[in-house]
Amino acid sequence: MTNAKIVTRSACFNGTVQIVDGLIADIATSSTSARGALDFEGDHLLPGLIDVHTDHLEKQILPRAGMSWDPLGAAIAHDIQICAAGATTVFDSLIVGAVGNPERRRLLPLMLQGLGEARRHGLLRADHLLHLRCDARETDLIDLFLAYADRPELRFVTIMDDGPRRDPKRFRHLERRKNTPEAEIEAEISAAATTEDCTEDNRRRLVAHCRERGVPFASHDDTTVAHIAEAVGHGLSISEFPITLEAAKAARAAGMTIIVGGPNLVAGRSHTGNVSVRELAQEGLIDIICSDYIPASILRGIWHLASQSDLSLPEAVALSSGRPAETFGLFDRGEIAVGKRADLVRVADRAGPIVRAVWTAGRQVL
Template structure:
């Protein structure tokens, strides 16, 4: 039996225009889009709120925050953590999420390995329940300065949910931590001078012994399978040159304007953090996302550690930086979907998934009132408190 639903009196944000009209969906697919009044009596009246395509998130740390809500405090049932994370995603308008899971350690011992194991097992367990509201895919973040990173990656490289692999190096003296004082200030661990000197020396020695071979191995595994890759925290021209040579599709959080410009020249998609964009500055002293957006150097917004920053970031581009609303919204929908080959979503267009988000501006804040993942599909419909 076909399940149909019509939304009327909505400000519909298409890829190239915005108009008030109606959208009809059936069996989780967009069937028609029409401007103007709709006289269907049982259609859902959106009261001139915006109707946006479902947001596509390529990199979020939110699952880790649910698994470990306080430092060293792990939630007793990881399934509950995934379900809470899923609710947060849906509540923020995110209908497709690449859960970013870290592979490899840096200064914090075996904690990362434990988090990786918890995350992957819990995500697979949660998918099997059939009740997740968002479409959860996988982004593996590979710390290639860890001697064991390839052993961690190999069991998961053929996971059918794997959509993106990023290559990271958080060694003191590398990339965003070229200045080791920045590393020390960022992690706030209270190291003494002697402790930090010993730690830095140990991590740098490990990095020099294995990083290049590990990086080559990760790139080879991804190339063989056609998995998109992202270079993380590009800072110097050499970082971008290496990314180009290796076929990276994405430059994830470049830390300098120079790195972003070189990535653009090479045709690499540039991802910046929504929190950086909304706040107007990086929390760690890197280049401002607004500065890059003003130069045309921002293709995709990632919510990073604040899920609500996708809607906030898109509307900041529109209201504060003069982007058209369709172009701003594309950076949280069409562009990230295209970057990882998800051609069936990211736009409001006939024949695509009915992933939709109702948004109302309240005192200048874009509020996600309701999210639909593949349309009116029973338990996958999420209603926000106080939605009209």
């Protein structure tokens, strides 16, 4: 690959990358006239993005309420869009349990079935890993989790709790967005104080199971200093989507890795009224960018940071390549360096980033 703007961990320069047997064999700061070399015509060459949280598969298997799609077809469509967004490694973020949305219990095994079938037939372009988001309010959460806890592709677990006990103000906000009557909302908040709470026991047991298996785990949607303190008390070192500046600052003070969503960064605001990721970026409070629910948002978020913040392009790219690779132990990938897996993306800058080609382990898949 020659005549490319190569983005390494520390620099961006014109040059050539040689791939041998799926690995990066050489990086040069000059062009080559070698026969068969691919001329990038000045396009960027980036490491393949590592997307640690996307629920995009849900939208493929349930495109409309009450309308389920074929699991294999959904997995393939999901994979194509992920790859076209520049991600060569993706953590499919699937919910275990989900109080208030029992349909997700039915969908979880179907999504895993579709991914498994696509993997067996060699139909997946990206490397698909598993991220389980566990609803701490489910009374049978641990049994639900253990059904999937030993899957070899499991790499990440998040503990969720959007209940009225943890944060009544946020609970009101979320329920109002669902058009839940005020009387019902207040009744649930009042009842929470007197009903049995399973969340603390679920957190404790879930953390123990993750530690036993060596799976990284995170808190989710933290809003207060107290939530961060609770997470730290359980040994959590990752805060996924802190939704207030207060929580993000507390997470940084506690030494936690902070994961944010690309759609919020690109739009400049949260669609649910949470803190703007751009504000967090200005405060130096982001470590990893994921796509959340729009696959293309990572690359656009990177371009925004590189042009509108103090971050260089290599620093911005690392937020969705090198940093997630380090955080989740994917040491064979995540940067353009000799000996690393040749997961690579050709990106043209046409008033914004456009993915033109993708390689995983040296094989062109797009």
